[in-house]
Amino acid sequence: MTCDLEVDVNGEEIFLVDKEVLSSFSGKLRELTSKSLATSATRNLRVTLHGLPGGAEAFELMTRFCYSNGRTRMSPSNICLLHCIAHFMEMTGDLLSLTKKSLQGIPYWSWPEIMSCLKQCQDLIPVASSSGMLDKVICSLVGRITAVSDASPSGSSPESSAFRFSCDTGSTTSAKNSSNHRGAWWFDELVVLNPDMIEEIIRKMAVEKANHVVIGRFLMHYLKNGGVRSAAADKKKAAAVIIDLLYSLDGSSVSCKSLFGLLRVSSPLKLSKCCQTKLESMIGNQFDQATLDNLLIPARSGMNNLYDVNLILRFLRSFLRSGGRDSANRLKQAGSLMDSYLAEVAPDSSLKPLKFLALITALPDEARDCHDTIYRAIDLYLEVQVANLTPKNMQCFTLHFFISFFCSSWNQVHAQISDEEKMKICGAINYEKLSSESCKRIARNTKFPSRTAVRALISQQTKLRSLLEETDQSRKPGHDPDRDDDDDEQIILYAKKLDLTREHEKLKSELQGMQWKVMELEKMCRKMQRQMSKAIKTRRAGSSGSRSLPRLCS
Structure with missing residues (x-):
């Protein structure tokens, strides 16, 4: 040789x-x-x-x-x-x-032998795949998993002792943790495999009609204990594979809480746009099952907002597309959740008016039976957005205080929310769904545009008129007269509570007074601007290099 x-x-x-x-x-x-x-x-x-x-x-x-x-x-x-x-x-x-x-002879191999061969296959891809070897081993593995319905697979294989050794004694601690659920005995066995191998196995399990809930639970287990503990590139690959696989399962295969956990893990990994969209769609489909803590996701770097409101808007669009509008209970649950979210984000001074309006109007009107919480959120938002220069403050302004405020805060005031933007935001309120107490507060709230207050009063007048008409109809022949006294008492109490005429006159008087003060202050602003312009010209023309303030501002 x-x-x-x-x-x-x-x-x-x-x-x-x-x-x-x-x-x-x-x-x-x-x-x-x-x-x-x-x-x-x-x-x-x-x-x-x-x-x-x-x-x-x-x-x-x-x-x-x-x-x-x-x-x-x-x-x-x-x-x-x-x-x-x-x-x-x-x-x-x-x-x-x-x-x-x-x-x-694969059907007669023990579980440890199948796993040993599978680990070797994952190092030999793509040859193991193209030769058909990988498919044979995966089919045997999946068949063994799906055939076992008990938490322990010891009775399912001709090599029962090997199965029992692998699953019952291989990892005692982890077995106690991961085998709490029926059919979860194989979870810890497979976490050692790479994402590509996991993808092959799960897709084969789906073809074999394996329980999607069990598959979803395993993928979240793998996320926590397997593929995302390695290098950054491997973490990204594992997260992308898990999202893609979950997206192919039934919508209820994984809980909303788990999906938000996946979102937290995957957000820093900068996944592809397609992958992000799939995860957001899955979360949006279960939006009504989320909690307020789930939604308070910090804004990404480079964004001015405290919270990622754009992400929440995408969730809501997915929720409505997936049929959330078709269920009254789900829609109302989503509305209640959004009311809580609005109250949390309203104090964010960097939240743009149109974005805040988009959050309010993202759900259809039937999602809420009452708009009191929306009114309170808007009130809080205007409290933050409107600068110190409000009609309420104007009533107590002295000339010296106003001039000092004008000199120090001119730029700040111009950066605040406009009347047109306030009207758009307040226009999202359904006044028919406001309680009488909230309507009265709006009428007295100087942060709200005057037309808003009028609309609130008109809404309450309409409610009272409708109640009177209903009562009048109830007194027609055939109606039980014993209820008349109760109806009269309700109307009287309701009318006293509203006291519409007095409230309207009081509001009208307050608005006229504020309008006069605003006009006076506008004249004063124009006068100061002229004086400041003259002072600047004088300072430029002078020979001295020292700087001085206009006399009115000193």
Whole structure:
């Protein structure tokens, strides 16, 4: 036996082998040596193998097979390696036939043997996949999982003792934690696999009609204990695979709480737009099951807002698209949640008026039976957004205080919310759904535009008129007269509570007084502007380098 061939395996190691012996088994080596003979001027030939699955270890197994005249010991621990190298080296004869025959015994392998072979397969992709080896092992694994309905799989396999050893004693602590749920015995076994392998397994389980709730629970377990504990690139890959798999399952396969947990983990990883959209869609579909703490997601860096309100708006759009509008209970639950959220974000002074309005109007009107909470949120928002210059403050302004405020806060006032924006925000209130108490507060609230107060009063007048008409109709023939006294008492109490005429006159008087004061202050502002302009011109024309304030502002 001569060593007349040098084989460079993946740049890792060089083997000196007998060309004739190895070429008789490998079609790939025959082709490579034929090309080398045509170009080589020396007796010793040299060939290079690139991308050999299994590297030097696999090549050594192949040479032993060839030198032993096609005999080798196969086991679940090396069959995957032998099968892949047989394909790669085009060993269409004995070795490939032997591996295929050995794979027929997979149904009789123990659980540890299946896992050992699977771990080896994940290092040999894509050859293991293209050769069909991976599919056979995964089918066996999935069949073993889906066939077992108990928390312990000990009775499901011909190798029951091996199953019991693997699942009952392999990790006592983790088994107690992960096997609390029926069918979760395999969770800790699979967390050692990479995301690509997990994807292959889960997709096969879905084809085999495995329980989607169990699959969803496993994916969240893998998120916590498996693929996201490694390098940043692997974390990103694992999160993307998990999101993609969850998206392919039934909508109720994973809880809303778990999805928000996935959102927290994946947000720093900068996933693709498609992946983000899938996760947001899943959360939006279950928006009515979220909690306020779930929604208070800090804004990303570079955003002025305290919270990511754009994300919440996307959730709501997904919720409505998924049929949230079709269920009255779900819609009202979402409305209640959004009312709480509005109260939390309203104090954010950097929240733009149109964005705040978008949050208020994101859900249809039927999502709320009462708009009192919306009124309170708007009141809080205006309290923050409107500068210190409000009609209420104007009543107590002295000339000196106003001039000082004007000089120090001119730019700030101009940056605040406009009357038009206030009208748009207040226009989101359904006055028919306001309590009488809230209507009275609006009428007296100087932060709200005067037209808003009038609309609130008109709404209450309409309610009273409707109540009177209903009472009048109830007194027609056929109505029970015993209820008349009760109806009269309700109307009297309601009218006293509103006291519409007095409130309207009081409001009218207050508005006229505020309008006069605003006009006076506007005149004063124009006068001060002229004086400040003159002072600036005088200072520029003067020879002195010192700076001075206008007399009115000193």
